[in-house]
Amino acid sequence: MPDVDICILGAGPGGATAALHLANAGRPCLLLDRARFPRDKVCGDALSGKVLAELRRIRPELPAELETSPAQLPSWGIEFYAPNGRRLSVPFKPRFNKATDAAAGHIIKRLHFDNFLVEEVRCRPEIDFQEGVDVANHEQLPDGRWRLTAADGTEIATARLLLVANGAQSSFARQVGGHALEPAHHCAGLRAYYRGVQGLSPDNFIELHFIKDFLPGYLWVFPLPNGEANVGVGMLTEAVSQKKVNLRQRLDDMLQAHPALKVRFAGAERLGPVRGFGLPLGSKRRALSGRGYLLLGDAGSLIDPFTGEGIGHAIISGRHAADWAGRALVAQDFSPAFLRGYDGAVYNRLWQELRLSRVMQRLLSYPWLFNFVASRAANNPTLAETISNMFLDLDLRERLRQPSFYLKLLLGR
Template sequence: MLQTDICILGAGPAGATAALHLANKGIPSLLLDKATFPRDKICGDALSGKVVNELRRISPELPDLLGQQQEALPSWGIHFISPGGHKLSVPFVQQYNPEQDVPAGYISKRVDFDDFLVRQVRQRPEIDFRESMEISKYERVPEGGFILSGKQGEPLVQAKLLLVANGAQSGFTRHVARLEQEPAHYCAGLRAYYKNVQGMDAENFIELHFFIDFLPGYLWVFPLPNGEANVGVGMLSSAVSSKKVNLKKEMQRMLAEHPSLRERFASAEVVDSIKGFGLPLGSKKRSISGDNYMLLGDAGALIDPFTGEGISNAMISGRWAAEHAAKSIASQDFSAATLQGYDKAVYNRLWKELRLSRHLQKMLRYPWLFDAIAARASKNPTLAETISCMLNDVDLRERFRQPSFYAKLLFGS
């Protein structure tokens, strides 16, 4: 049985980021994943500017190294298409030049991006990376920590501290940390890869479509290298249940019939099958640590409730988990009280964003308001730039919570 101070479960963006930051501090860790890399992960595949910033925090050269990968497509922003068909374009940075500037974001299939991070992991002697190692049982031990066992009940690892980064379906999250999957804070999604999609943005803006007959859900179209596109839908699980929505049929219907999409998808073909996944949303605060463990990324329910972005938040949680793991190793204190500092650090960084995204999510209950804002912005470049700045700046985004903002927007001169 392997003995270790720190065991990281899951080698996706959260786990790999934590392991790499620990390695930068000279702290060894054991990193486990049930898969063998490269492996696919159902996702929207968009890498925002926050992802680029987190890569830079791991190592300054990583963003450039990512940009050199043929599998990474530079992206410069987001198109929000309102229920009335108005387009609100939000660049990731203001005043950019695609031919000269470093891209603010990328789009890369998770099979490629996660493998990009794992390749960095493989280069670090501080990280003991074990693939094809599935953990089925977590048992606390009297002296503190956990014994992790395999499918046949065989003990595999004993660790003082677990960094749990094994995704939305984490058995540890459900059975040990006792985080419930609440339909009001959980999104059901589908994703498929298509080829021959027409009318993609020249600067690779990603698209979020909010169709009136699919609210409170949305449909996305994200360009990918080699002329492919990541296409999917997402909707709160509570809405899927109450409205009895068949997500697959609705997705196929919108692509085939909606006026803004049917011509673009007339000759499109599915590259693989339509696959489903779940998104635990960060629309409420949860306890994401306890005695001898921290929950990272999707395992800690940190996905943005409006855009569905999860990769950057996962990497942010991985960075802070490494910081607090290092403190616990130094003091040999792995108590819940000490690790509570991790919760505070993560929510200090993310909660304002998550709370405001929750507010924007609720705005979908009033599609006329969303449509009015997008309509005004589509005709007023100054207003469009103001909203763009608000969406990119958390402090400015607070204005979205103020009724006076909407009153002035709709009824002011």
């Protein structure tokens, strides 16, 4: 049974990123995942500009290697469909040139993207990566170390510091981190893959449909390679319960009957089952650390409340987790007070964007207001750019701090 300084639970984007940054710093770690890769993960499959920027921090060549993969499509913008049916088409870069410009975003199945990161992990001798290891229990010993055991009681490892990146259903996050499911800060979602959807953008714009009688939920259509598309719906868990919404039935109904969708899906073939997932949203500030542990990505409830983006935020938290794990080892301080520096670093990077997304999320409860914003955005380049950047931008923080930004919003420039 290994006894290590740092153990990471979960080899998804957050955990893999943390391991890779630790490796870059010359720090060994143990990385455990109950699955064997490649493995699927229910998701919207879109990668934001945040993701590309963070990949570059791991290794400068990584974004270019991703871009050459046949498993991905470059995406050049977003099409919003307002409740009144108006379409707002927003490119990520005005007057883009696909022949010379690098795409701001990509769409790739999690089956392929997560394995892309795991293959990078496999190349690093500092990372002891163990697949097919299901950690069922975690016990903190009197000296603060964590003892991890399997369901049959077999000891798996002991660790001085745990980086918990095992997803939205993390028992550790609930039992130890105190991240209870709160319906007002949690989204229920469904996803299916289709082939033969008509009318997809030739520039691979992702589609977001805010359908009046489905608000405050939304429907998405994301193009994929080989003529496939990721199609799904998401709605606040609180609203699903209050309105008694059957998401699976509503998804079918909208694809078969909604005027903007029924013709496009008439000849489409669904590939495999409709799969559900839950998203703990970052619309509420929660503790991300405690004695001897850090929570990353979905396990830290860091999903964007409006866009549903989790991958970029997971990777950002992974970088900061590696940084603070290294600091804790140098200081030999694994106390809650010391590790709260990780919380501060993550929220300093993400909180302003999460707050803005929370405001946008609330618009979905007021169709007339959402229609108004969409109409204004059609004639307001700053507003249109801001909405698109919430999905696939590098960093909105500096823009949100500038008074001139808000002036441009008001003046429509």
